[in-house]
Amino acid sequence: LIGLAVFHSLFYNLIFLKNKVLNKIWEWTATSFAAQTTTLPLVLYYFGSFPTYFILANPPAIFLSFVILALGLGLMAFGFVPFIGKILGLLINYACLILIFVVEWINNLPYAIWDNIHSGRTNLFFNFGAVIFLIIWVYKKKIKWIGLACFCILISFTYASIEIFNLNNKPKTIIYSIPKHTILGSVNDQNLYLYADTLLDEKSGLYNFKVKNSIRFFGAKNIHFNLIKDQILILNGKKILIWNNELNSKSFVQKQMFDYILLTKSNYLDFEILKENYVFKYLVLDGTLSVYKVEKLKLKLKDAQIPFYTLGEKGAIVF
Numbered sequence: 001l002i003g004l005a006v007f008h009s010l011f012y013n014l015i016f017l018k019n020k021v022l023n024k025i026w027e028w029t030a031t032s033f034a035a036q037t038t039t040l041p042l043v044l045y046y047f048g049s050f051p052t053y054f055i056l057a058n059p060p061a062i063f064l065s066f067v068i069l070a071l072g073l074g075l076m077a078f079g080f081v082p083f084i085g086k087i088l089g090l091l092i093n094y095a096c097l098i099l100i101f102v103v104e105w106i107n108n109l110p111y112a113i114w115d116n117i118h119s120g121r122t123n124l125f126f127n128f129g130a131v132i133f134l135i136i137w138v139y140k141k142k143i144k145w146i147g148l149a150c151f152c153i154l155i156s157f158t159y160a161s162i163e164i165f166n167l168n169n170k171p172k173t174i175i176y177s178i179p180k181h182t183i184l185g186s187v188n189d190q191n192l193y194l195y196a197d198t199l200l201d202e203k204s205g206l207y208n209f210k211v212k213n214s215i216r217f218f219g220a221k222n223i224h225f226n227l228i229k230d231q232i233l234i235l236n237g238k239k240i241l242i243w244n245n246e247l248n249s250k251s252f253v254q255k256q257m258f259d260y261i262l263l264t265k266s267n268y269l270d271f272e273i274l275k276e277n278y279v280f281k282y283l284v285l286d287g288t289l290s291v292y293k294v295e296k297l298k299l300k301l302k303d304a305q306i307p308f309y310t311l312g313e314k315g316a317i318v319f
Contacts, residue, residue: 003038004031006135025059032058037134041127044119048216052114057106064099068092116216118160126156164219171236172218174318175262177311178210178287182228182242182264185214186235192220195233197264197288200225214316238319241278248273255279260317264288269297271304282309284317 012030017023036054043050051057071092079085106112119127130152137145172187182197192215194200200207202223215223233240238259248270258280263269265288274283283306285294294310301308309317 002135003034003036006138007034007037010034010138028059028062029055031062038131041119041124041131044117044127045121045124048115048117048119048213050114050117051107051112053106053109053112057103060102061099064095064102068095068099071095118164118216118219119156120160120163120217122159123156126152126159130156172318173235173238174214174218174316175240175260175284175286175311176211176214177314177316178206179312180288181206181210182262182286182288183211184228184233184235184240184262185211187218187220188236190219190221191224192218192222193224193226193235195226195228195235197228199227241280243267243269250277252277260284262286263297265290265293271300271306274306275304280307282307282317284308285310285312287311 008030011033012027014030015026017026032054036058040050071088075085075088075092078088130149133145133149133152137149172185174185174187176183176185183200184195186193186195194211198206200211202208228242231242231244233242239257241256241258241261243261243263244267248268251273255276256278258278260282261274261278261280262284264286283301285297285308289297289312291312294312298308298310311317
């Protein structure tokens, strides 16, 4: 809304078109520019990508969204009338299908997405600083505000470059916080080795919506998928034990040393066996455990004075 209020007229007044249809299209395009200007820092921070053809996609999206909204309001008002309600429902359906078709078609064009953009919290701060200075420039019309906006962008770019360099030179190990799944990762020399309890590939929804952002964040270029087959994983020198029920009946002469012990679904934990036979930093309750089971375990772990980490509450572990 801030973008529309501040930048819409600025972009719209750049071009004057006598033709009413072309003028309307340009008005939607100017709206798209205005909205994109102020939301860009958030888009880069949360998604790490930029839609390069937003100029093509947004005008039809704005028009069709308006049509869908108007038809939806009509359906709410007259949906109880059998004949009218059915027609309005069909029109909404077709408008949604057209919107999806247009967006997917543009999305499938070559170079439609500028992907893998590194933008952390510091970048978010400086990128929003650039936007704020641009807003001030619109009202003050002094060139120094443009200079300050460019300075913020330069600092953001430099900081991102330094972070990418540091990430590429530091091995990382991740225990992901993903509901209903156990997934671990190891980043080394721009290679990410994923270990999962289910088959993953680059086209799967689980990969795209749960794992892909971390790949961008850690600067990985090559992805290697592996099924978890062993109880013990050693990732970048960190020793991780994936607990199963068989371990409840095993005792050792010497205590077994691990960095983390990962408790997954359908596994019972004998606290006495755990304390007597293992030394570890944290017992990790992963995303496969139900909220109810986690709450019960937390109480028992606190009573037993066992250090634990809950992925569902605190998020992924990165070390």
